[in-house]
């Protein structure tokens with residue numbers, strides 16, 4: 001689903017600010033890749049980002065898009081969303097937020113919660129290392145998957 005205009009503007013502004021803070025030039029290519037990721041809250045994989053960028057930037061290669069995503073991620077300008085297996089999914093929403101993950105279709109939805117932001121982290125975790133952030137992943141079955149009729153169970157051939 002597309003994000004609101006104001007949310008998209010917020011993400012793009014935050015991206016430009018972070019780029020200049022980190023001394024990374026906001027090239028047209030980088031902006032297009034970020035835009036393709038930030039324009040929706042679908043947490044797309046690299047291939048979907050590439051498809052979207054390709055429809056706007058003629059001749060851009062898959063390799064360029066994949067490499068740009070990797071660069072942006074390594075610079076902390078986008079994040080990888082923890083998905084349930086499959087290909088890596090990217091997240092342009094750098095604000096504090098949490099995820100609902102559908103275990104059937106892989107949908108990842110953002111939500112915010114002040115209570116979860118302030119979750120007390122057990123002392124044991126501190127002994128593992130420095131804590132920079134925490135993010136809660138709520139797993140379940142999304143509304144549209146729940147509506148879908150359950151597939152008839154086929155007897156597994158053995």
Ligand SMILES: [Zn+2]
Nearest residue numbers: 102105142145
């Ligand atoms: Zn689902």
Ligand SMILES: [Zn+2]
Nearest residue numbers: 081091093110
């Ligand atoms: Zn997210």
